[in-house]
Amino acid sequence: MDTAQDTRTPTDTSTGTAPDTSADARGLLAGRTVFVTGASRGIGAAAARLFAAEGARVMLTARTGERLKAVTEEIRAAGGTADHTVCDLADTDAVRAAVERTVDVYGRLDAAFNNGAVALPPGPLDQAAEADLDLIYTVNFKGTWAAVAAQVAAIRATAGTGAIVNCSSVGGWRANPTLPGYGAMKRALNSLTESAAVTYGPEGVRVNAVAPGTTLTDMVNTWEEVAPGITDLLNAQTPLRRAAAPEEIAQAAAWLLSDRASYVTGAVLPVDGGMQAA
Structure with missing residues (x-):
């Protein structure tokens, strides 16, 4: 076996030319316009900060105007x-309007991170109120469906090609007796991600998802208040024996949105400290 190092420059098999790495030198998402839902806190806010630091022009969306404004000003202050x-993801007209505003402000849309979601208090499915189930369907699934549809249309009309990442959860891969409604909607989101990837791949639009494990967000803090000790229990089931910081989930999303993941589509990437492997 020849173990000599191959120092040739790899070529792009679609064009026969060396890949352009200049964007990586300037930032992983340099020159791109990225739309982020649920950007006022947690994973969404961390993603917005990271994407901007990696050179993207970012449009932050969420229901809470004051928190959105604060994160936006923080990003601007950092350059x-x-x-x-x-x-509000429960309002599909508002979702479409937010995507349209992104194009109005920046002139294009290249990518999106659909992170916004709501959760119900932990408990068995027979104790969940129907109104709560309707809300989690409307926000976590229907809202993301509307967002993906609007984002594909905007990418098609402006940038031509692009990438979308949805935020799923390891809670949607297996039985989830603690959060059955949440888990069901996340599993549906995985299917939506795969269907969109197959549908829009021929146009050059990649669609993937990240599936976080236990992450230190307001949502997890709320669960901890209702079920004390649940975070420690989940960490004990995680090979890395800890929860993720929101920034760690954002890093995975940034990679999937970047050209470094140019041949990745239809994937649901676990970012869970090994929880699903255990």
Whole structure:
């Protein structure tokens, strides 16, 4: 076996030319316009900060205007480019309007991170109120469906090609007796991600998802208040024996949105400290 190092420059098999690495030198997402839902806190806010630091122009959306404004101003103070618009994922007209505003402000859309979601208190499915189930369906699934549809249309009309990442959860891969409604909607989101990847791949639009494990967000803090000790229990089931910081989930999303993941589509990437492997 020849173990000599191959020092040739790899070629792009679609064009026969060396890949352009200049964007990586300037930032992983340099020159891109990225739309982020649920950007006022947690994973969404961490993602917006990271994407801007990696050179993207970012549009932040969420229901809470004051928190959105604060994160936007923080990004600008750090030298990034960011704007925000209030958007409730339960309102599909508002979702479409937010995507349209992104194009109005920046002139294009290249990528999106659909992170926004709501959760119900832990408990068996027979104790969940029907109104709560309707809400989690409307926000976590229907809202993301509307967002993906609007984002594909905007990418098609402006950038031509692009990438979308949805935020799923390891809670949607197996039985989830503690959060049955949440888990069901996340499993549905995985299917939506795969279907969109197959549908829009021929146009050059990649669609993937990240599936976080236990992550230190307000949502997990709320679960801990209702079920004390649940975080420690989940960490004990995680090979890395800890929860993730929101920034660690954001890093995975940034990679999937970047050209470094140019041949990845239809994937649901676990970012869970090994929980699903255990």
